[in-house]
Amino acid sequence: MADLKSNFLGISSPNPFWLASAPPTDKEYNVRRAFDAGWGGVVWKTLGAEGPPVVNVNGPRYGAIWGADRRLLGLNNIELITDRPLQVNLDEMTRVKKDYPDRALIASIMVPCDEQSWKDILPRVEDTGADGIELNFGCPHGMAERGMGSAVGQVPQYIQMVTEWCKMYYSKPVIVKLTPNITDIRFPARAAKAGGADAVSLINTINSITSVDLDNMAPEPTIGGKGTHGGYCGPAVKPIAMNMVAEIARDGETRGLPISGIGGVTTWRDAAEFMALGAGNVQVCTAAMTYGFKIVQEMISGLSQWMDERGYTSIDQFVGSAVPNVTDWQYLDLNYVTKAKIDQDACIKCGRCYAACEDTSHQAISMSADRVFEVMDDECVACNLCVNVCPVEGCITMEQMAPGAIDPRTGKTVEADYANWTTHPNNPSAKAAE
Amino acid sequence: MTSPTTPGIAAGRLSAAELANNFDDLHPPLDRHEAVVAADRCYFCHDAPCMTACPTSIDIPLFIRQIMTGTPEAAARTILSQNILGGMCARVCPTETLCEEVCVRETAEGKPVEIGRLQRFATDTLMNSGVHPFARAGVTGKTVAVVGAGPAGLSCAHRLAMHGHDVTIFEARGKAGGLNEFGIASYKSTDDFAAREIGWLLQIGGITIETGRALGNGLDLDTLQAEFDAVFLAVGLGGVNALRAAGEDKAGVTDAVDFISDLRQSSDLTTLPVGRNVVVIGGGMTAVDAAVQSKLLGAENVTIAYRRGPDRMGASKFEQDLAASKGVKILFNAMPVAVHGNGAATEIELEYTEDTGSGLKGTGETFRLNADQVFKAIGQTLTTDAGLTIDAGKIAVTGAGRTSKAGVWAGGDCASGGDDLTVTAVAEGRDAAEDIHATLMGKG
Structure with a gap:
């Protein structure tokens, strides 16, 4: 059986399947169960600055589109970053990392776009023993209205600036998570690289309205008769995500910059495709939210079988193999x-x-x-x-x-x-x- | 208290609860979720084979897509515009030999889209809402006599009424519906569906039904022609073929259609008698309906004896399997020779047959089965020719049901051509109505 061991940015994990920063990774209870199910790594649900936590809506947070037999093809959400106190999250991360030293644990962070905010939080994250950080420059809803998330990711200069602060105040790998809600993904990727990012991860969710309640003439999910755009993910976004991954992998300025591939990964084959286009590992969210943590078992067995059949003995042997064949x-x-x-x-x-x-x-x-x-x-x-x-x-x-x-x-x-x-x-x- | 082993013909072999369970819907209705899941399987074929296989040419891919998109009422309109008895056909059509047999998913996976049940879901949804989706055209002042209130007559009457003609249906029995009401196994038409469907159909207006009026018994074609602008005959096949076996007149030997009819009209199945040992002679749907229902009523042993092999049997493979699953034994290549018993039947003597290539003949080897009840289900016959040309025992028709006499049309089981199926009768009634309409309006 092929060795699925992953060494992304020097962070080792038993397989290249990480859970993306999202509701499934919001707390210790979930993350322990995810690790027990076999996930190689987890990017913890995004942390915010010290102080009163954000609040979420109390109506529905998700909308969806379906294929035949109501198979979920696309999901959107208007959930914000973690709504639990910072210290609670940090304590839990510390405990989990200590108990699962072989798994990757990454802290996702979204704080205001000023140096002090980052300077304040980074040492506290460092103390948890997490293996690295991921800068959430991607979420397109809610937090973007407050100048964070995709509001940062849409301005290459801000990406570079914040990345530089992180490299200054944090010693471990820094991953910059990119928003797809831009015209050309290469520019934010170049900015991340210029700021010293160790890797980029993409895509975050796409701005979307999934459906309209025709009885009440309101977008869904509908909160008290109103709706707002949410971040779209799931199998439907995979083609968009893979193109963006490939664009960064083959761009002259960013070629070689490690990529964590995200966007609709549902099966081992999806993962293999992202990796063939240059992703060193993949992050999964919607598939787990749809089917539960157990799906990683199929991903592990499937990727392993395929590698055996193709004669690959480690994932490095095929990462990026399709990139030379992506052309104009x-x-x-x-x-x-x-x-x-x-x-x-x-x-x-x-x-x-x-x-x-x-x-x-x-x-x-x-x-x-x-x-x-x-x-x-x-x-x-x-x-x-x-x-x-x-x-x-x-x-x-x-x-x-x-x-x-x-x-x-x-x-x-x-x-x-x-x-x-x-x-x-x-x-x-x-x-x-x- | 009787039981399945009580000798002779007896009522109450099973409890009311057992009977209620036995005679429940053969194919229970789909709920909304099940319907959407089933509809998802349709590939929306181009020039779909199912549509071609349907005698009424219902646009099946379209109605299934309408169910899938949450508009079963629109689906029902698609169905009913082609087949006004789409609700009954959804229940009684041998879909396994029509639309579902040619479904490409039958080809692909051996599991067709459940077209019949989806059709029922759509039509039930609309009918349960009390909506009749068609309106009459302006009244034309033309009148049409329809003889027989079975599927062909009802279909013809509805279409004529839609076109604005005034229709009078003359029905021999005390109740409209024909085979839908009297001739189909109970578990295919539960909850008095046939009568409810007619009530719904008549909402179109312009149709009057006179019961107890039969051709040759107070009604004659000349008078009808004199009083109406056109006549449509849909009298069905009222007679039953004889066994031509000795002892056929013994007590306990009856027509399967009468048994089925009695069962359908019974308000309390615990009072309906059935034999301990039942033998049904025949190989069509009527034979299966009688045999299965005998078993469901509590008969201990039920046997269908068919004179030819399984490949020639009129009842579909599905019907044969249904009979087998209910515990009915099917004997092939066996024909009745004699019914034995002192006054009442106690045994039936059968002879094995072989197909010599030039006809079926007995092998000389005979055997006997216990039989206190013998049902004849070997085909039905036309009871009146009404002075019209007859072709192979049926009223000869050409085109859309035109008989040998101008101004007289015929359709359904009494007319030549087509299978003796509800859906075929509906198609023939509808098409004759269009031809009558065109003729009456001077376009024919």
Whole structure:
């Protein structure tokens, strides 16, 4: 069985699955149970400054969207940082870390954007024995209205400034948690690096309204007839998160900066994908909130089995492996030609490929009177929509045309050589082909 | 107090509580959660096979999607606009040989979307709210006589009424409903559903039902034609085929349809007699309905004897399995030769059969079964031809139910073509109504 041991920023944990800073990590009771269930690490629910704790709403805090069979696909929340006294959290963290020395324990922090606030809290966090800190520059709701959370994360200069204070007043690794509620994730990541961050973690939640109560004409979750935007997470945000992780992993200025991947990780495969795109470990929240702490057992067994099958003996061997293959559109090979192919034995004859292609794509699938669906290669542009709408996995595949063959759609010979837009004759800015 | 082993034909073999449990809904209704979960499985197929398989061409993917999005009332409209008896069809359709048989999830997983139960959920939701979703067009002044208040007649009448015609239904029995009311196993139509559905259907207005009026018994086609602008015959098949076995006249040998009818109309099943040893002759749905209900009433031994093999049996595999699960034994390739007994039946003698390729014949090997009650379920026959051309024992029709006489249409079991199913009858009644409407309005 593959060794899942993780050594992220020198912080060791038995596996790369950490629980993200969120309701599941709000207190000692939960965190002990999470560790007992097998989680490799925990980022404690975000601590605020000394003083009266924040208060949460007393109506609903979460909204959701669902897929078939009410499977939860996306969750949003308007919960704030911990609403328990600072010292209670610090005491609990100290006890937990002492009892679970092999697990990673990270303190998430969100205090006002002034040096003194950070200077005050950091030594107290250091005293807990936690393995590092994560700066919550991400939460887009509530605290952002008070100049914290994503309000900081949206201003690269502030990110750099606060990161510098943390590196000054704290001796262990500093992870900067980024908000996705920006235009280009590379700028805050560069600022974190410039401030001396040991790593970035992303994504925090996305601003969202999940649904509208049409009886009361109010966004949900509805509090006394009103609602506000909340932070969106869960499987639905994974594609957005993975793109942002990849952008940082392949950016010239931030390449090599350790990344903790967050955003809709639900299964071992999600974790492997984030890690292939450059995340050294992953943080999980919604999956645990949906199914409980036990899901980590599937993540551990699945990742381990996959690594064994692929011959990986440690996670470092595949972290970032997909990054070199993330490129810009302009560099995609225009001589790579595929056609959809329908496996007639696997086909259940639902006709969704036909409806999708006929109504909304390229009219490249034929339908016979006895419901045989076939791809017309002379019309197929290989868009992949039929593959995506087919309910039977593997029934429709995209088959590459061999170089030398004639593409019946264009009448042109499929070229073996790579050629992209930068040299294409239709491109007004094309460079001459070499 | 009697019991399943009480000899002869006796009532009260089971307690009222046991009977109530036995005759409860065969397929209990889905609740809202179950319906949404079941609806989620529909793939919304293009040109869906289920829709093609439905004799009334209900847009099944659309109505299931409407359930999924929380609008079962809209789903009901989708169903009922094609099939006004969609509530009953949801209960009695052999979906396993129609829509659900061709469901792509049957192909994919051997487990179709539960179309019948979803249809029931939608139609029950709407009907329970008391809403009748259709309105009559302006009154045309045209009148139509419908003979028979079964599924075909009711469907035809409703559609004609919608178009603004005034309809009079003449029903031979004392109560409307036809086979829905008298001929279907009790556990498929609980809580007096057939009658409730008719009450709901009649909310359209413009339909009058006269009971106790039968063709050939006070009613004749010429008079109807003289008094009405059009006539639709939906008289069903009132006769029952004979066994053609010696001793058929002995006490205890009766028609399965009468037993089913008595059972449906009974207000206290503890008073309904049934044999200790029941043998049902036949292989269709009626045979299964009679056999299963005999067992549920408390008969000790119930056997269906069918003269051919299982592949030829009219009752679907589901119905055969249902019978088996209730403890009914099905004998294949056996035909009745004689009923024995001194006045009343005590035994039935059967002979094994073989299909010689040129017909079925007895092998000469006979055997006897204890039988104090024998039900004949070997097919039904037309009781009056009303002077019309007959084709293979049924009123010959062409197109949308046109008979050999202009101005007279026919549909349902009495008319040629189509399976003898409620849903087919509904389709034929509806289509004949459209043709009658077009003819009356000068567009036909």
